[in-house]
Amino acid sequence: MNKEKKEEMRKGPWTEEEDVQLALYVNLFGDRRWDFIAKVSGLKRTGKSCRLRWVNYLHPGLKRGKMTPHEERLVLQLHSKWGNRWSRIARKLPGRTDNEIKNYWRTHMRKKAQEKKKAKSQSSSSSSSSNSSSSSMSDSPRPEFNPAKETKERSFYDTGGVDLLAAPGEIKTGLEIEENTNIVYSMDDIWKEFEFSEESNCQAVADSPIWDYCPNDSLWSMDHEHESNTLMQPI
DNA sequence: AACCCCCCCAACCGCCCTCTT
C-alpha cells in the first residue's frame, strides 16, 4: 500500500452502500483476499478495514442481541482457561465475534471485578482470593497458557466454517472444559452474582438487507448446528 | 429540560504470524 493511496482511504463508520458493496464482493471472491477485495470493490477502505467490517458486522452467521446466560458462562469458563484469547474463545461461541466477546468482557467482568475488589476491601477479609478467580477477572492471560502455535486453527469466520483442523477432541462441552482445566474456584461463586433475569435474551440473527447478496450458504456454510450442539449443551 | 455519567459497540492501531515469491 503506497502512501498516496493511503491518504485516500476512508475511515470511520461504514455506510450502507459500502456494506452492500463489500458483501457483494466477498460473495464473489470469498473472505480471504481482503486487500484484493478492497481494491476491486472500489471501496476506499483498507483490506483490514474490510475484513473487520465483514467479520464483526456483515457475516451472515452472526448472532445479534445480548449474550445468553449460557454463553456468558461459557465465556467465563473459556477465559479462565485461555485468558484474553478472544478469537479463540469466539470460535467456541458460534455467531459471536472476538470483538463482541472482548467488549462484553470489558463491560461486564470489569465491573464485577471492581465490585468484588470493593467488597473485599470493605470486609478486609484475610483470606486471599483464589488465584484462578482473580485471573479470570483480570485481563492478562493465564501464565500457563502458551499462545504459541495455535495458528493453524481455522477461524470461525472462515468460509469453510467448521473447525476441520481441530483435533477430534478439540471441541468440548463446558463440562469437559472444566474438567480439563484446573479450575479451583467454584463457578457458582462467580455466577451467583450474576442475575439470570436476562434469560429471555434474544438471539435473533440479523436481518440486514445485506443478506440478500448471499444467495446460498456455499461460501460461508458453517456447521454451526454441529458446533452449537456440541458446545452449547447445558453444563 | 438540561446536564452528566455510564454502558455498549463499532472501528482503528500496532504487533505478530503466516504465506508467497
Added chain:
DNA sequence: TAAGAGGGCGGTTGGGGGGGT
C-alpha cells in the same frame, strides 16, 4: 532461506444512546 506482503489478533478509543439527577 530470506524478505516482503497480507492477514489475524488483542488492545484501545471514541461516539451514540439511555438512564439518573
